[in-house]
Amino acid sequence: MHNVLVIGAGKIGSLISFLLANSNHYYVHLADIQEVAPQIRRLGQLPHFNYSQLDANDSTRIAEFLKKNKIDAIISSLPFYCNIPIAKIAAAHHLHYFDLTEDVETTKAVEEVAKQAKSAFVPQCGLAPGFISIVANDLMRHFPKLDTVKMRVGALPTNISNALQYSLTWSTDGLINEYGNACQAVENGKQVTLLPLEGLEQIKIDGLTYEAFNTSGGIGSLVQTYYGKIKHLSYKTVRYPGHCAKIKFLMNDLNLNEDRDTLKRIFEHAIPKTYQDVVLVYVSVSGMQDEQFIEENYVKKFYPKTIGGHRWSAIQLTTASGICAVVDLVMQNPEKYHGFIKQEQFSFDDLTKNRFGDYYA
Numbered sequence: 001m002h003n004v005l006v007i008g009a010g011k012i013g014s015l016i017s018f019l020l021a022n023s024n025h026y027y028v029h030l031a032d033i034q035e036v037a038p039q040i041r042r043l044g045q046l047p048h049f050n051y052s053q054l055d056a057n058d059s060t061r062i063a064e065f066l067k068k069n070k071i072d073a074i075i076s077s078l079p080f081y082c083n084i085p086i087a088k089i090a091a092a093h094h095l096h097y098f099d100l101t102e103d104v105e106t107t108k109a110v111e112e113v114a115k116q117a118k119s120a121f122v123p124q125c126g127l128a129p130g131f132i133s134i135v136a137n138d139l140m141r142h143f144p145k146l147d148t149v150k151m152r153v154g155a156l157p158t159n160i161s162n163a164l165q166y167s168l169t170w171s172t173d174g175l176i177n178e179y180g181n182a183c184q185a186v187e188n189g190k191q192v193t194l195l196p197l198e199g200l201e202q203i204k205i206d207g208l209t210y211e212a213f214n215t216s217g218g219i220g221s222l223v224q225t226y227y228g229k230i231k232h233l234s235y236k237t238v239r240y241p242g243h244c245a246k247i248k249f250l251m252n253d254l255n256l257n258e259d260r261d262t263l264k265r266i267f268e269h270a271i272p273k274t275y276q277d278v279v280l281v282y283v284s285v286s287g288m289q290d291e292q293f294i295e296e297n298y299v300k301k302f303y304p305k306t307i308g309g310h311r312w313s314a315i316q317l318t319t320a321s322g323i324c325a326v327v328d329l330v331m332q333n334p335e336k337y338h339g340f341i342k343q344e345q346f347s348f349d350d351l352t353k354n355r356f357g358d359y360y361a
Contacts (some may be wrong), residue, residue: 001048002331005066006075007056007086009037009169012100012126014322015312017043019356020327021049022308029069032138042310056082059089066093073098075327079173080106086119087113094119097332098327100126100172100319102217103251104181114340121329122341127279127315127324128153128235129220130343131351131360136222136283139346142296143287146230151219152203152212152282153250153317154238157274158303164247165240167274169315178237179247180257181216184223186233191223197248199236205280205299212236213244221342238280278303279314301331305359317359325357 002025006017009032020026025046030040031054039174040051054062056078065071066089073096076086080103087110090097098120103105107123114121124130132151140146157167168175183194199214219235226233250256256263279302286295302314312320330337337345352361 001025001027002072003029003070004073004075004327005028005031005069005071006077007031007054008077008082009034009039009051010077011313011316012319012323013075014039014042016075016077016324017049018046018308019320019324021046023355024048029065029071031065035194037113041081044308056086056341059085059322062086062089063093066095071095073327073331075323076100079171081173083123084109084113087123090119090121091117091184091260096327096330097122097124098323098330099123100130100323102126102129103177104184104217107221109146111340112269117340118338120334120337120341121339122326122337122343124217124220125157125326125344127281127318127322128218128237130326131318131322132218132235132283133220133279133343134346134348134351136285137225137344139283139285139296139298140226140230141287143294145288146226146285147287147293148276148284149222149226149230149234149286150282150284151235152238152280153218153235154210154212154280155318156238156240156278156280158276158278160240162271164271165243166271167277168267168271169274169277169313171269175267176260178215178217178265180251180260183214183216183235184219185214185235186223186230187228189228190240191227191233197244197251199237200244202241203238205282205301209241210216210238210280211241211244212238215226217257220344222344225342227343275311275313275316277306277314279318281318292315302359321356321359324350324353326355328354 076099080101213239351357
């Protein structure tokens, strides 16, 4: 049985702990800065589970905890700005490391930490980046010559009740980070940096019209992996029509991108949270196959699900299932994974056939 430390007992961390502990192959130590995190009440009496109060910034206390409990891997479900110290602790103790970050600079820092590591360092294990990277890479391998790859993901409320046509389904810090930071892409074979909230387009899925626009981080490491092999590669976030214009007004016209603490307070006081959501994943890949210009697509919607008597949202399930599957693949094959690991190094078939990744299947 593997001993893992999950740091961060929020929406995603609680479900990661629930899935791993219920498998009977992991003993899960869930830790949070709060003495009793609200999400713990949803976990009930899990087997192979323990909750501890830990401060992610207290490296000495965490180091003592790791030794005492013989931890094999650390999983961070904290906001991106907390991850670098945790990655350094994992490296110092030769432990596997996993996180959910969408932040480009944080990922670069983790890659630097991983250079001398013998254990696996796997950032970006969420939905986007994460699962979307694995799906896109799987389709891209079907093409001897690639032309265009479009990656589109949205986590949306099933019912709309406000002017932004949105509900908070995951980290507010991560959401603002995606909306406010520069975006990577490939255009006409050149690596480019694009402005967030630009590139607005319409897409139709199951007869419904959505909008999509540039956001940061979701493209993961695919630009680096496929640079020089592709003409166009882009990632955009999917929302209901009209959302982008209102966010641009807040972040650009009112300059709240320069005052993100205020923007976060506005979002968390004005936008409701919901467990009734839908996650859209859309990937389009075109290129040459057998001397023909061909397009292949992956389009799927994911919905909430009741597990263990509790209803878990679609964004919780798509994120937690993905990282749990990746953790499981690494822990089952430690000789295969060491150093910095990109999401596209994992096979789509291996992920969906995994006991935790079957939600995607």
